[in-house]
Amino acid sequence: MKKTVRNIYLGLILFLMYAPIVTLIVLSFNASKSRAKWGGFTLKWYASLFQDKAIMTALYNTLIIALLSAVLATVVGTAASIGINAMKGRSKTIMMGITNIPILNSEIVTGISLMLLFIAFRVTLGFSTILLAHITFCIPYVILSVMPKLKQTSKSTYEAAQDLGAGPVSAFFKVVFPDILPGIVSGFLMAFTMSLDDFIITHFTKGPGVDTLSTKIYAEVRKGIRPEMYALSTLLFVSVLVLMILVNTSPKEPKDRKTVSKRKSLQRGLRLAIPLLLVAVLAGGGAFYYFAGAKDAGSEKLIVYNWGDYVDPKTIELFEEETGISVTYEEYETNEIMYPKILSGAIAYDVVCPSDYMIQRMIENDLLAKLNLDNIPNIKNMDSIYMEQSRSFDPDNAYSVPYCVGTVGILYNKTMVHEPVDSWDILWDSKYADSILMQDSVRDAFAVALKRRGYSLNSSKVDQLIQAKDDLIAQKPLVQAYVVDQVRDKMIGNEAALGVIYSGEAGYTKRENPNLEYVIPKEGSNVWIDSWVIPKNAKNKENAEKFINFMCRPDIALMNFEYLTYATPNKAARALIKDEETRNSKILFPNAEDLTNCETFQFLGDDVDSYYNELWNKVKSN
Structure with missing residues (x-):
């Protein structure tokens, strides 16, 4: 009995240790990018890796x-x-x-x-x-x-x-x-x-x-x-x-002297091979860096700071080929990680792609340079709707050029939700308890609660924020999870009925699971805009403007749209989309009337931000 219990205990420990690794290995052979859907066996991710x-x-x-x-x-x-x-x-x-x-x-x-x-x-x-x-x-x-x-x-x-x-x-x-x-x-x-x-x-x-x-x-x-x-x-x-396995395997010592001698020679060879391999790595990598550096020496340079995986790598290569400008591409994960680096001036980035409210903050703190629009003639391709929306954080459109746009709305499963979905109220319906996914983001969560009551998602009024906080606390027992990217996989895998999601993600999930539908609630929502800007301490401003102009070119904007699946504000690029359903998608390209009650996030000041975070902590810890 004791031995059985010990074996079960050991098995449980091994399962908890290695189940995630086995899952990871299985996913490496999954043809689908979604963790929730098996698309068949493939080795393409290994080929793509190298x-x-x-x-x-x-x-x-x-x-x-x-x-x-x-x-x-x-x-x-x-x-x-x-x-x-x-x-x-x-x-x-x-x-x-x-x-x-x-x-x-x-x-x-x-x-x-x-x-x-x-x-x-x-x-x-x-x-x-x-x-x-x-x-x-x-x-x-x-x-x-x-x-x-x-x-x-x-x-x-x-x-x-x-x-x-x-x-x-x-x-x-x-x-x-x-x-x-x-x-x-x-x-x-x-x-x-x-x-x-x-x-x-x-x-x-x-x-x-x-x-x-x-x-x-x-x-x-x-x-x-x-x-x-x-x-x-x-x-x-x-x-x-x-x-x-090699280190811990101890084969039986052979009695034959010749075999012993061969084994010792092999061991000496292995010991010698390891340092030689390390030297080869050093030499090969050193040569790579030397020749790469020699190739770029004397060429014009550009340092781009962008969201992770937020541009088609081929467009960077094309820009380098056409202009002769060498691009150093750096990624960040959130606006809040990006901002301190720009503020410190430790690195002189030439082009950055922040979100709307962060651009406003950077303008207010005199961190951005005004754009010379004569060097960006392709700005004419931008949809006037989004240029007008940009004025909420860049009043004269003097510091930013839109790159990607979208909305925040409700993604729902038509096989689980049989009533019309047109209001944020459905996220407080007890019949969907433990089947609702909310964004794990203070501004996005409060935007839902504020808009539901008819308030601005940029509200700084204490009474309105307290009402929103109370509503989120009341909703919490119904929420399956507060997530970010996981909403995509959970909805594809039919693990939830309703989820708050970004429109770009919604388009992808709908292709993976036809039972999913996306809607912008009638009370309005957030229209987000990520735009190209140039920091004031940029050392290559003209090259930065060439880069922004290049990204506004219709064929390049189309490449980025097809790579990202996030909507492009570039009207000329949209006209080049071959698939009619995608080109006319209300999810990706809503009409002006669909955005009537929508707003962009604004920077509300450090004190208000702190108050939002304080209320959000109360929601999460309640």
């Missing part, structure tokens, strides 16, 4: 940074350990205490501190700052590994070697070094692992165009993971699994 320059570059960056930082941290950490070990009394105690602080300290404190240090000394954030940060982060772990071995060494043996004629350096390498080598190796491996696994410090110290796997995966999670990442994770898991 053709994805961004992912491959992130993989290389991860390996090279981990290897370089581990080697340098091991050298510095070992030297520091020897110095600390030579100290006596209080000095040694103090130094060990200082060494342990970074280990005990929160990583986010270390990351922010290093970022501020680099900014203070006007060091441009990039590959070098990540490397320096990782070395700094890893050194204490090396010291922690080497110090115990140094304490075990006999000082008299070292002195005896010197008495026999060995110099200090020779005595160290012949007597001390072999004794502490296990600690050095352990420190190197720990530093390599810590660097390889790090996200937080990398996130705060990286610059444009530099990503590691951790930051790349984080960006993917924020916007919805692409199947290529499942394939990459599967390959990494399998690689680690194979290495673990």
Whole structure:
């Protein structure tokens, strides 16, 4: 009985540990991009993975940074350990205490501190700052590994070697070094692992165009993971699994001397192959960076800062080919992550693509440069409806050019909802308890509650906001989940009857599940507009305006629309859409009358934003 219970317990633990990994592996072979729908077996995501320059570059960056930082941290950490070990009394105690602080300290404190240090000394954030940060982060772990071995060494043996004629350096390498080598190796491996696994410090110290796997995966999670990442994770898991099996498999020792000799030769070969492989990675990657740098040297440059996966990569390549301008493309996950970077001035981005309310905030804080519209003649292709909507956050249309637009509405399943859906009220109907999905966003959630009562979604009136808060609390027992991208997969998989969703996502979900329908409620909703802007500290303003003009070209706007599925405000591009149903879709391209009661979000000030967040916390914690 005891053995059975033990086996069940062990099985449960293994299931909880490996079920997510098995799910991930299965999804890597799913032909459908949706996690909720099996589209058949495919290997296309693996093929696409190795053709994805961004992912491959992130993989290389991860390996090279981990290897370089581990080697340098091991050298510095070992030297520091020897110095600390030579100290006596209080000095040694103090130094060990200082060494342990970074280990005990929160990583986010270390990351922010290093970022501020680099900014203070006007060091441009990039590959070098990540490397320096990782070395700094890893050194204490090396010291922690080497110090115990140094304490075990006999000082008299070292002195005896010197008495026999060995110099200090020779005595160290012949007597001390072999004794502490296990600690050095352990420190190197720990530093390599810590660097390889790090996200937080990398996130705060990286610059444009530099990503590691951790930051790349984080960006993917924020916007919805692409199947290529499942394939990459599967390959990494399998690689680690194979290495673990090889390391932990101990075959029986053969009696034949010739076989023993062959096995030892093989082991020596494997030991030699690992450093040679690392050298090959270094050399190959170094050559790649050298020739890539030589190719771009002297060419005009442009740094673009945009939402993750928010432009067709082919359009960037076309822009580079046609203009000769080299583009460094950097991604962010939210407006709130983007804004502090622009505010700090740590990186001079040339083109950014914020949302409506954030553009207003940036204008008010004098962070944007006025556009020279003579350099952007293709702005004539913009739909006048959206140019007029843009005036709510850019009164003279002087700082921004619309890129993607959409609405927020209700997505419902026609097989589960048999009544007309035309009002936000249905999200408070108890018959749909545990079948309603709400956006996990303070402004989007409050917009629903405010519009339902006929108020502005930009309301700053205390009584209106309290009513909205009370309504959201009353609705909470009916809500299955507060989600962001997951609403798409849950609705496709028939896991909920109603969900608040962005129109661009709604178009995709309807293609995957014909039973889904989207509506803008009669009380009105949010019209969101993401637009191209140029920061005031941009170093390549004319190139930035060339880029914006290029993105406004009808054929390029069409490429981005087909890649993103989010609606384009470009009328000329819309006319080029071949599929008539898509071209006339009310979901993607609502008429002016459909937007009568719709508003764009506005920046309400830091105090009002704080009050919104305070009320939202009460909703979530109630």
